[in-house]
Amino acid sequence: MYSLATGFRIPVLQYGLSPTESLLTKINGGALAAAIAAAALSPPPAAWPFGVVGAGAALLNAAPGPRSIARWGAVGYRRLREHTAPASMTAARGETVTWELYPDHGTMQNPAKRASFHAAVDQALRFVSDQARTAGIQVHVTHHAITGDYTTHTQTVSVHIPKGLVASPARVLETLEDEFAGLGALMRVEPEPIPTVTEQGSGWVALDDDRYASTARITGWPPRDDGTLIRKFLLGDERPPRDAARDVVPERSMAVLYRPLTQRRSRWLTRIQEAANGAFTTDPIEKEKIAIESDGRHDAMVAGEVLVDVDAYITVWGHNPDSVSAARWTMTRLADRHRIRLDWLAGQQHRAHVMTSAHAVSTRKGSVL
Structure with a gap:
């Protein structure tokens, strides 16, 4: 996509x-x-x-x-x-459903299964984009991992349909549930309440569940990816034993909020971007690069693809300020290795940790700036 x-x-x-x-x-x-x-x-x-x-x-x-x-x-x-995330941040009216998802064993490790998984997610996002004349339906995916003697993984998928956007939200939600059921074991759940912030420090917040959190927005991805980036970033790649211990973040959460645009909006925005890039770009090499990207985008639009506004976050957790600061440093190093840019959201940590919970599916643009 x-x-x-x-x-x-x-x-x-x-x-x-x-x-x-x-x-x-x-x-x-x-x-x-x-x-x-x-x-x-x-x-x-x-x-x-x-x-x-x-x-x-x-x-x-x-x-x-x-x-x-x-x-x-x-x-x-x-x-x-604000001392903690306001209730209005996640109080948008509409229909919201959250599922826990457990993909079939080896899905991310097997190239064929991984490609099928990605194709199924793309198909679900395209379906979402066609359900209303204006964009508004949001899909939120989280991955939470706790590493100890062994690593436990928890994935959730959430969908929010704003009130009045579609005539039958139940139909859309049931169709998406069928789509996601093909990705693995699926079960409807009720998300845990959002913890309250009790203390704010330099780059971290303390929560009332005795955990400390530090959250970053992912602002840049590597230019090329063979489909294994997220698997290596979240599950770890093969490293020598002497390096493995210092590259472990004991507890971390990653979330991606997808806002698919309609096909009409996608095509209009693509035309505007192409015209603006041609008007404001003077570097011939950059112009040629943009032209190549434009050709690929045009072919994708013809094939029925849509543009998706992607907002991604990652949270590291700890049990005290020192542990969460150490986890933040380790995550920064891992991001550098995979050429991922992070913005640690100075001054917004009391809101930012919400974005890696299932409650973020109903947040509006500007909840975290």
Whole structure:
């Protein structure tokens, strides 16, 4: 499947914005249009409307670090006002179902079974994209591992259908349940309540279940993958015994939130991206690279593929600040080895740990900036 990165995309056009950011972007664009119209009707134009619009665009687009200036401001405000994740973060109205999934033994290790597994997930996401005129159905997948004398794995799959998006949510959920049942043993479950944050430290939070958590967003993937990346990243790859012990994170959780776009939206966004890349890219090598990617994307669209907005997170757990800090360091090293970029979400740890639980399936864009 083809995915869209969250956040800043190209000049003026952003994708992956929260509803508030989308509204502010539209207001800023409207103000710019009004300023241009006023300047055309009554020359000479005043400078201050363009200055206001430029300042707004800078706040929304200029990014010192992994977030825009406006997002940094929102992060600071939330950090001062909130001590734990607010209930409104996961309280979206609609139908939500969570299943525990246990894939058949050896699925990730066997290339043929692994390819069939990925194809089945792709088919489910394509089905989701066709169920409404606008995007909105969300699919959330988690993997939790605890390593001791042996490693235990727990996987969940969750689906959230916003209220009023489709006429018969039960039909969609039952169809998806049949799709996921082909991936392995499937059982409906009720997720555990979200733990409350009792203490916040430097890059970690303490929870009321006596655990410490530190969460990162995955912001970059390697350019090429033979299909074994996630297996090696989560289950471990073959390493010499002397290196294996120091590469173990005793307890970790990974989650991916999929937001499939409709085919119409996917095609429109692809055309906009191609036009913008052609207009703003001057490096001939980069232009050729974009052209090759565009050809592949075009072929995928013709074959019925859709774009999927992917938001991925990973949480490491510990029993005290030192253990969770050590686990965070180990996870950073593992990510470097597999060429995965992590953003440890400074100032947002009290919210971020929710994203690797099944409750994250109903979160809206902007819950974690």
